[in-house]
Amino acid sequence: MQFGILNKTFFARDNALIVARKLLGKFLFTNIKERGLTGGIITEVEAYLGVKDMASHAYNGHRSNRNESLYKEGGIAYVHLCYGIHNMLNIVTNKEGIPEGVLIRGLIPVYGINIMKERRGIFNLKSAKSGNDITKGPGNLTKALGIEMRHNGALVCLDDTIKNGNNLVLEVFIEDKGIKIDENMVVITPRIGVDYAREWAKKPLRFHLNEKIKFV
DNA sequence: CTTTAGATCGTCT
DNA sequence: GACGATCTAAAGG
Numbered sequence A: 001m002q003f004g005i006l007n008k009t010f011f012a013r014d015n016a017l018i019v020a021r022k023l024l025g026k027f028l029f030t031n032i033k034e035r036g037l038t039g040g041i042i043t044e045v046e047a048y049l050g051v052k053d054m055a056s057h058a059y060n061g062h063r064s065n066r067n068e069s070l071y072k073e074g075g076i077a078y079v080h081l082c083y084g085i086h087n088m089l090n091i092v093t094n095k096e097g098i099p100e101g102v103l104i105r106g107l108i109p110v111y112g113i114n115i116m117k118e119r120r121g122i123f124n125l126k127s128a129k130s131g132n133d134i135t136k137g138p139g140n141l142t143k144a145l146g147i148e149m150r151h152n153g154a155l156v157c158l159d160d161t162i163k164n165g166n167n168l169v170l171e172v173f174i175e176d177k178g179i180k181i182d183e184n185m186v187v188i189t190p191r192i193g194v195d196y197a198r199e200w201a202k203k204p205l206r207f208h209l210n211e212k213i214k215f216v
Numbered sequence B: 001c002t003t004t005a006g007a008t009c010g011t012c013t
Numbered sequence C: 001g002a003c004g005a006t007c008t009a010a011a012g013g
Helices: A016-023 A113-120 A138-145 A164-169 A195-201
Strands: A027-032 A036-048 A077-082 A086-093 A100-111 A172-176 A186-189 A206-209
Touching (some): A016 A036, A016 A086, A027 A138, A036 A138, A077 A138, A086 A138, A100 A113, A100 A138, A100 A206
Antiparallel strands (some): A027 A172, A036 A100, A077 A086, A086 A100, A186 A206
8 A cells, every 4th residue: 555645446445434444544634725734643433334324314315415425436525514513524435326434533633733723712822622632523623624514525535537636636635644553553432422323323333543542 | 520501503304 | 393423611529
């Protein structure tokens, strides 16, 4: 596997669970005009397994304007508003018509930390939230990275069918910088906030890095 | 330390 | 009119 921005084939896999696991240790970036590069190491994800998954927005084939992006091909963003306040970022997986995806739930902040603090409204350097907390939680990380509903449906990876120049305009993208995540670094649990999903609420579809893992 | 309420809005009943 | 793939501050023990 080569380093660099991930390719569409990475997300085209037929199982969101595999993609979720592989996204741990990758870098999620935004590069938004007038603000610059922000990003960090992905530490927490959840897989949503399509029409059979009672916790998925596409359960039982449900389809509406809200979740239309989920039905697109792997490698684009599905952004939705949660609780009227928070933007959630999913990376769509699998092929067009199969609505699977991975919810990004946590990062270790690495690039553009001051920009991310500013977006979070954190100005006091002594604040308890001046550490990794600024990109911990799915709502917090989208706010820190400046991800909004306008990114819903946006391509977040390289596309072989497009010439390289077109990829330079990606505002959101995921990059492999060579971090290897061993099995003993990964904790697997049920997903958060999906108690309504009956037996699917308990399935081990959340992956996160052991908190003791340190990088750099 | 744990629990609770309030914020806030698109979607579905 | 209810309810989220959430977060925070504040109150309680």
